[in-house]
Amino acid sequence: MPNPTKLTVSHAPFLHDGSEISNKQYNIIAATLIAVIAGLLQYGIPALGVLTLSVGSAMAWELLMNLLTRRPVSIGDGNAALIGLLFAMLLPAVVPWWLVVTGTFVAVVIGKQIYGGIGGNPFNPVVVAYAILMISWPMFLDFNAALVDYQFDFTAGFPLVLYEAYGTAGLESFSPGGLLLGQQAGGIGATFGLGLIIGGIYLILRGFIRWEIAVSFLAGIFITALCFNLYNPEVYAGPVFHILTGYALIGAFFLAPEDSSSPVHFAPMLIYGLLGGFLTVLIRNLGAHVDGVIYAILIINLVHPIIDKIRPKAMRRVMHHA
Amino acid sequence: MGDYMVLIVSSMLINNIVLAQYLGICPFIGTSKKMETATGMAGAVVFVMTLAAIITWCIDTYFLKTLDIEYLRTIAFILVIASLVQFVEMFLKKSIPALYAGLGIFLPLITTNCSVMGVCLINIQEEYTFLEALTSSIAYALGFGLALILFAGVRERVILGRVPKPLQDTSIGLVTAGMLALAFIGFKGLV
Amino acid sequence: MMKRPFFGIATPKLKYDVIEDVQPEPVTVQPKQRVTLFIEKAYDRADKALIKKGAAVVRGQRLQLFDEDPAAYAICPVSGVISEISPFIGMMEKQMTAVVIDTESDREDDRDTAFKEVSGTPSIEDAARFLGRLPGKPDFTQFTDADRMVKTIAVLGADQDLQSITGQYIIKTGISSVKTGIDILRKITGVQNIVLVVAQHQVQVAGTAAAGVRSVGAHYPSAHPEMIIRHLLAEQAEQGQIAFLTAEAVAGIGAAYNTGELPLEKQITVAKKDGTRQLVTAPVGTHAADILDAVNEQIENGDRLIMGGPMTGDAVYSLEHPVEPDTEAIMVQDKETIVEGTDTPCTNCGECVRICPANIPVNELVRLLDAGEYEQAAEQAALFSCIECGLCAYVCESRIPIFQFIRLAKHAVKRMRAAEEANA
Amino acid sequence: MREMVKMVIVLTVLSSLSGGLLAALKNNTQDRIDSQVLTFVKGPAIENILEGANNDPVNDRFSLKVEGEEEERNFFVGVYDGNPKAVAFETRASGYGGDMGVMVAFNVESEEIMGVSVTTHNETPGVGATVETDTNFKNQFAGLPADAEPRVKGDGGSINAMSGATITSRAVCKAVSRATDLYQQLQSQIKDKVKTFTG
């Protein structure tokens, strides 16, 4: 007489710690909020427009690709929204609408979906999208030009442009405290340093980003900038300036530690971050680009599969046991 | 010395032979699916490209230019490269079998690797001196190897992903190579 | 489901249960109408079988399936009549034979005496012949395998899986039998170095067994044989030179030679839906349904019944599933708390890599397995270093059933290699 | 052995056929190629700096031997209102991405630089390559005396470098200096030759 109870049958292990992709994405979104709100207060309605358009279009592209590739709809996991949000945080408050939509298309479709969706992309989609736009339409992403209509009670210049043009002489009107509180021109969500740091620490404590990457990225910037600064303080700015300007903080906490495009072993994570920080300052001080973070992250994304092979040897082969 | 530094960085990274000059793309795409083949190809290219660049430079300077028959450059260079590859193959097989085992199967492919011929032509076009030509061709070759190995690392990973069917293989390979080129733009101006 | 801690910066740690925290008095369960035994051999030639449907059997009787394979047998835990013999497919397509015996309560006290006759002179051959299906399932092939030179025997008194306290109970209550068993093992195997591996808090009790004692850490999977070899016995012997036996099995060996009768009752930990544990003593072959009845555990449609612990056990589809000689625990999981696996790809978050006790690059491994590259996984991503602890799947953010993937892949690779060898 | 001989014969015949064909072709196209090179490589630069000339400077050219150089250099003459008053020629200097060619025009009457134009360069796109289009930068040279040795401000001169492209700017200055040197050296010969071109 068989017992009629229908049992659920699946595979070991039968416990799970309850982590899930969507939870992580929403937490990262939450962690950006302080910086985003500060940005919205500073730049007003146009920034809100850019932000909503970016998040909305990113999700729309994701949905479209889900339907085209006949895969399960994945906009619920929040990853597309996060991509849209981070992308908007990098943009100036005033940009044409088509630029935002093209950017999210590149990020979501070319950066992520054609690699098979979440987890497949070897490069951070947001960074790829921003780099491509920077090549195509640098004039729209020039903060000084885009924010020309704004009146602020502080020097409203993009510090790195002034640095590129005038060296340390261009930086006299910026104080570390002011930079930390967002008294600089820059991306919607990239200027309010304090908010980014708080968000980053929150994510590190909750284990949603790998602290090794964020910390070593900042350490890389600090050490390299310090070396340059000591070599020639007249020409090269100090480490604090480098950390508080441009995309350094958003890069360290939100762009470089993106799961799919970064290593997972301990030593590789440190190398990855340090290399990123080093390249950032190198490109800013010597290279042709104003901000090095975007390219530095692309380059470390590129080398991550190789450095991730530096890992502890696996335990020897297991023999069978009773 | 500083000039040579500039030459090395620009040939290896900024004007990378594959990613900025569009040369040697067929082997770049073809041998990057596995790390082992990529390193083998990279080694073979460094070896042959350096040799070929030196020899063609000498031929061009001391033979073609003195006889004023530069229009035969294409034909002379390709013959030199083709026979060089044959010669290197025979030489390795006889005297360094270990190296031959690693590089052997890539050598014939190099004849049609346009980056080798390309670097020889660039050396002439830029009117490099012998030492400059030597430096630049080693740097170009290392740049090719670097790009190839980095690309293989990324590609090994991409292949395992759930890439949609029509994009698989070469298609996604090219897109990824594009992103590699994008990353290399970051080196611009770095000297 | 266990909650991920709010501050997730460190890797999560899973603690073993400690017997002091659990109601220690076992409930004794008797099978109600029938028991089921598994014999590890395909039932492919019914006409050649030594046991037939309808035959009467008695407690302690050795049931061997075919004449030519003395290793494929079961020990009958009750007296009764064989009512059914049928093929049974276990995990990983394992071909087995299920033997169902209807109990006859009037012959309850009948005993088979075949073992008693040989028990006066202990020998490894007799042990392999009669004691291989003792509760705890001692594997005597470890000592007969010509390729392995066993130099050390590790007696495992700590529980391998979470939520089980069976091993600790044996150490606590049966340490004298364990001691007897160890003495007999020395005699029959010739291996002098025998260590007893127990949980931290039982070192004192275990010391009375007069063997080398080692204690394992409080966190899963430190009691896994591979971890024990690596961390506790590395200096003593090479991998293949250590044999493992559970404390329950060793205690059983001691009891068997002491009394001349085969112990048939298994100690099992039942982990209930409400999170409490209950020790149960039941004959091997008792159906899960009987045990759950005895501890008043209700099971409904959609719930999950797990033979074994939560990390390494097997979910079964029938309440008729019997207790096997190596079933340490039975776990019931409410359908509300079941976390389903998904088909989401790996996001490369790296949690698995950081928690893996064997240092396997799990992120790479799971990608290779997802793409079906089993051979490559074995060569590049250390597939066969996996000790099958299940922690990777426990922390997986994408909820990929990694553990199952690995088991399937190992199985597939072994089969492929076997096929290659056969062709070569 | 026979095969060996055949191989050698086939290769020799093929090579000589190929060589002969190409040599013939080369001879027949040589002149056309030369004029094409002048028109397209130097042409735009010449037209740029000799703007407003009534003649075709690419056609109205003469060549002079420069001491220490094997090949003769081409000089292009600009005729304004029937008056041959301008001469342009090319000098080279090492820029950021390799050799750079700069065409410099002189007014033989007022002994001033008339204009500067880049013929060939290999500079970084977006940075040094703006030298092609950056008229503000190039206009700084016009009007300098024909014996000037221009330097960028960083080197103690008066020329404002293009932003972010100091090396390129420096190379242009270097090339212009070489041109003024050469002009001083060949001044009399040039003036004689120029006079022969009267619109």
Add this chain to the structure above:
Amino acid sequence: MAKTIGQEFVKGLWEEIPPFRLVLGLCPTLAVTKSVENGIGMGLATTFVLVCANLLVSILSGIIPSKIRIACFIIIIATFVTVVELMMQAYAYQLFQNLGIFIPLIVVNCIVLGRAEAFASKNKVIPSFADGLGIGVGFTLSLTAISAVRECLGNGTLLGYSIFGPAFEPFSFMVEAPGAFICLGLLLCIMNLVGQK
């Protein structure tokens, strides 16, 4: 399975169209397709070399000893490449400048050597001619298509004429190196999609 002359020609236009189906000759495909003009120029130059080399190889295939056949093919191809080089310098100098070293590099284009080795040396003159022409025209068409996409998006023009009007901000990424790779990759995907059905 003999094919007619027509079939030999047509297969180069679809079944074996380079570089989409035969993934060969990628370097010129990426390098010269910034503008349609360059694309067509490169395509025609390659076609010329392909046809001539195929013709000559198939004529001489009986005479050439097999051991040195590759060397002979290379000489033949290199000769025609030099012919193209000289002619282009003389009559289309601007195109010659735009295509740069990719003209001499036709000699190492795997398509040309590949066709000589795989087809012309084993077939009669007329099929070889058809094969060379078909592959060449196919290559030209591909280059035209790729360069049309890149010029349109990257520059807002087609053959130099503005097509989107002045309000269009060109997506200049398309004419840069990374854009070339990504554009070709995506076009390849579209070809695969079309081919599936």
